[in-house]
Amino acid sequence: MTEPLYQADASRYDAMPYRRAGRSGVLLPAFSLGMWHNFGSEAPFSNAQRMAHYAFDHGIVHFDLANNYGPVYGSAEENFGRLMERSFRPYRDELFISTKAGYDMWPGPYGNWGSRKYLTASLDQSLRRMKLDYVDVFYTHRYDPETPLEETLQALVDLVRQGKTFYVGISRYPLEAARFAFRYLAERDVPCLLFQDKYNLFNREPETSGVLPLAAEAGSGFVAFSPLAQGLLTNRYLNGIPEGSRMSRNGFLRKEVLTDEMLSRIRGLDRLAQRRGQTLAEMALAWLLRDERVTSVIIGASSVEQIADNLHALQHPDFSDEELAEIAKYS
Numbered sequence: 001m002t003e004p005l006y007q008a009d010a011s012r013y014d015a016m017p018y019r020r021a022g023r024s025g026v027l028l029p030a031f032s033l034g035m036w037h038n039f040g041s042e043a044p045f046s047n048a049q050r051m052a053h054y055a056f057d058h059g060i061v062h063f064d065l066a067n068n069y070g071p072v073y074g075s076a077e078e079n080f081g082r083l084m085e086r087s088f089r090p091y092r093d094e095l096f097i098s099t100k101a102g103y104d105m106w107p108g109p110y111g112n113w114g115s116r117k118y119l120t121a122s123l124d125q126s127l128r129r130m131k132l133d134y135v136d137v138f139y140t141h142r143y144d145p146e147t148p149l150e151e152t153l154q155a156l157v158d159l160v161r162q163g164k165t166f167y168v169g170i171s172r173y174p175l176e177a178a179r180f181a182f183r184y185l186a187e188r189d190v191p192c193l194l195f196q197d198k199y200n201l202f203n204r205e206p207e208t209s210g211v212l213p214l215a216a217e218a219g220s221g222f223v224a225f226s227p228l229a230q231g232l233l234t235n236r237y238l239n240g241i242p243e244g245s246r247m248s249r250n251g252f253l254r255k256e257v258l259t260d261e262m263l264s265r266i267r268g269l270d271r272l273a274q275r276r277g278q279t280l281a282e283m284a285l286a287w288l289l290r291d292e293r294v295t296s297v298i299i300g301a302s303s304v305e306q307i308a309d310n311l312h313a314l315q316h317p318d319f320s321d322e323e324l325a326e327i328a329k330y331s
């Protein structure tokens with residue numbers, strides 16, 4: 001039997017707010033969907049497809065990938081390529097797709113870090129896997145202390161000139177390297193579109209390190225990843241570690257983080273969320289969006305229900321001073 005063709009929901013732009021990425025022409029949805037987990041070859045494709053369709057049907061037009069998302073490496077991009085062929089091809093110009101290179105991808109000296117050789121070959125591979133002619137933004141996934149930063153950044157500039165990516169971004173760069181990158185890219189008329197960093201109620205480093213204000217000053221947008229601290233900032237672990245959860249796999253989210261102290265912080269935040277009439281996930285996401293410098297919040301999800309819950313965050317965006325003070329006690 002042939003599968004029914006996907007038809008995007010006609011009301012997909014009705015509810016999602018779009019926010020400008022720094023001083024650029026690009027608007028991104030308040031929520032983007034990341035494909036780090038649950039989109040690789042070891043996850044059921046039917047669920048990945050349901051989540052991608054649901055997201056797009058609700059105005060989430062930005063999908064965030066990287067060369068090594070899986071597991072296995074490359075398989076999230078391959079599955080995205082399947083989605084392009086089956087569902088999204090007619091909507092390519094409505095989509096904003098990112099990928100990255102910077103971490104371990106293939107064996108030997110050219111499959112990691114920040115050389116021109118690695119970034120260029122990796123983007124070519126990503127385009128083939130995703131069945132795309134270009135991506136919308138290509139990131140250097142992390143700062144490489146061994147490679148001259150000029151080499152990494154010039155590779156990005158050249159990939160724009162070659163038409164393989166429209167925009168460029170940097171992810172997880174330390175403050176001084178980020179400052180250098182913003183200047184270098186702007187001087188070559190390829191301004192940095194997005195700075196991507198981990199930002200959530202339990203990790204406020206972008207504020208304290210100064211990269212959040214720096215990105216804003218430099219005219220770059222800022223996207224927050226792991227906004228729910230990989231699931232800690234939800235009701236997922238309030239009553240133990242559910243089978244199939246990210247923590248149950250004990251990989252990127254280790255069981256050791258769920259100490260009594262951590263549980264009491266989560267419970268405190270959960271009580272506040274309930275008083276606000278929200279789930280903890282909704283409150284944690286609304287808290288990030290209250291800062292206008294945050295262009296988009298990249299959520300991860302393992303089900304359509306989680307995406308639906310997270311979108312409710314948009315319905316109660318405001319915080320009183322008392323609520324912010326209470327949040328500060330737990331974060």
Ligand SMILES: NC(=O)c1ccc[n+]([C@@H]2O[C@H](COP(=O)([O-])OP(=O)(O)OC[C@H]3O[C@@H](n4cnc5c(N)ncnc54)[C@H](OP(=O)(O)O)[C@@H]3O)[C@@H](O)[C@H]2O)c1
Nearest residue numbers: 034035036225226227228229230231234245246300302306
């Ligand atoms: N640039 C970088 O270096 C970098 C690094 C990390 C991530 N990222 C990007 O950021 C994206 C998001 O990261 P993340 O997956 O860590 O984000 P996250 O939103 O902090 O965590 C997502 C996980 O939280 C749980 N969850 C989500 N919504 C929930 C809800 N409403 N109720 C209960 N549980 C919920 C799910 O866990 P279960 O799976 O247990 O259900 C889900 O997989 C990634 O996909 C990637 O695109 C970038």
